[in-house]
Amino acid sequence: MSKLLTAGAVVLSLIVGPALAQERFPPVPPDKYDDAQKKAAEEFLAARKRPVYGPFARLMHSPEVMTVARQMGDHLRFKSGVGTTLSELVILVTAREWSQDYEWDVHAPIALKEGIKAEIVEAIRDGRRPAGMSDDEEICYDFSIELHRNKRVSDATYARAEKRFGKKGVVDLIGINGYYSLLAMAMNTDRMPISPEGKKLPRFPE
Known part of the structure; x- marks a missing residue:
């Protein structure tokens, strides 16, 4: 009986x-x-x-890290060489690759407002390569996916990115992926919850 209770527990x-x-x-x-x-x-x-919120409130345990992260975000989210619309696409790819619910819950509506098509957002959420992307969206998507999954970028993808955005844009593109990966790592490690009305991303097999 005790074994059954233990197994049940x-x-x-x-x-x-x-x-x-x-x-x-x-x-x-x-x-x-x-x-x-x-x-x-x-x-x-x-x-x-606004006061410290979300992932920054967790990073506040190391205020120096929080401040540097905030400063990076000030540029990478709002002033990057790829623009705010494409940066939101990259943020969604990063959130999806890290299965980061809060990051996705916050940025999916922003991406839609910035002009990313709903079908593209849905495809990224489901782990599919979106159809109907613009040339710029394809470049940013491919670059980001290769970084996250292959840990490097192919010559062909790099050449397209540099031709379109220049070296500064490429560095910013790397920065957006890295910055939002940092936030995702912090939130996933912390097990930070999403809002009660938020929806979790579907989990994929490891």
């Missing part, structure tokens, strides 16, 4: 464990900030016009 833990998983490094309450965190929070508010 193990099965139950496997079922409910992920749902009850708690964050590993949740946000530091602002009233508990040390001097470095207070300074980082003030700089964040000045730059982003």
